[in-house]
Amino acid sequence: MKKMTTLLTALYLGVMCFGISAGANAGEKIRLGTEGAYAPFNSVDPSGKLVGFDIEIGEALCAAMNAECEWVTSDWDGIIPALLAKKFDAIIASMSITDERKKKIDFTSKYYTSPVKFARMKGSSFEISADKLKGKLIAVQSSTVTENFVRGTFPKAKVKAYKTQEEANLDFIAGRVDVIAADSFVLYDFLESKQGKQAEAVGPDFDDVKYLGEGIGIGIRKGESDLQAKLNAAIKKIREDGTYKKINDKYFKFDVFGS
Numbered sequence: 001m002k003k004m005t006t007l008l009t010a011l012y013l014g015v016m017c018f019g020i021s022a023g024a025n026a027g028e029k030i031r032l033g034t035e036g037a038y039a040p041f042n043s044v045d046p047s048g049k050l051v052g053f054d055i056e057i058g059e060a061l062c063a064a065m066n067a068e069c070e071w072v073t074s075d076w077d078g079i080i081p082a083l084l085a086k087k088f089d090a091i092i093a094s095m096s097i098t099d100e101r102k103k104k105i106d107f108t109s110k111y112y113t114s115p116v117k118f119a120r121m122k123g124s125s126f127e128i129s130a131d132k133l134k135g136k137l138i139a140v141q142s143s144t145v146t147e148n149f150v151r152g153t154f155p156k157a158k159v160k161a162y163k164t165q166e167e168a169n170l171d172f173i174a175g176r177v178d179v180i181a182a183d184s185f186v187l188y189d190f191l192e193s194k195q196g197k198q199a200e201a202v203g204p205d206f207d208d209v210k211y212l213g214e215g216i217g218i219g220i221r222k223g224e225s226d227l228q229a230k231l232n233a234a235i236k237k238i239r240e241d242g243t244y245k246k247i248n249d250k251y252f253k254f255d256v257f258g259s
Helices: 002-026 053-064 076-084 145-153 165-173 184-191 225-240 243-251
Strands: 029-034 042-044 068-073 090-096 116-121 137-141 158-162 179-183 199-206 216-220
Touching: 029 053, 029 076, 042 053, 042 090, 053 068, 053 090, 053 225, 053 243, 076 090, 076 216, 116 145, 116 184, 137 145, 137 165, 145 158, 145 179, 158 165, 165 179, 165 184, 179 184, 184 199, 216 225, 225 243
Parallel strands: 029 068, 029 090, 137 158, 137 179
Antiparallel strands: 090 216, 116 179, 116 199
């Protein structure tokens, strides 16, 4: 009787374990980590709901994968450690794909690019080329990829670096510099402001990998190639079926994917 009880118990536990495992696979969720403090990409609205470009892209990717997804917020400085600690499965938080980060985690292909853009005062004739900017004074924010790009790409120009983007904007409007360069999202936001109405964007979008990285990607733990492949396929799908453009146009007046 004792042996029979033991056998039945073992069989019961085996069925229960199988049932739990099967249930977990059937209802498996992909947990997406984001910051929730970087509008218009990811932020929390007054009702407490996550909103923004990153959020809508993430939900579109989940739909393309036929996956159930759950959002988890994390402070920016702890977002990679949280991924490694398995608090979530992927980071969708406007994270640049850099060599330094690739030492710790893997990335999908990019889902948008954050290029550098220039602006000039309306009515001026400044053009964006190595020859045309020779000797001209360019305003940038210091310690940014934009500063590195401008100094490396236009060595004959003069660069004035400011502690904050606002300080650079003010000197530009005051006419103390000839042109201004910044992250395109930051620049277009400035151009739509009351002060920025006096200026206009000029030249192409610059997305030189040497200075600006490989774009913005989704971070995953190393070795999780299946998830990486699914996300890459989903990015490709939403680009091809028009979903990406619909989300893009809701937030921006230009294609943020880049070349």
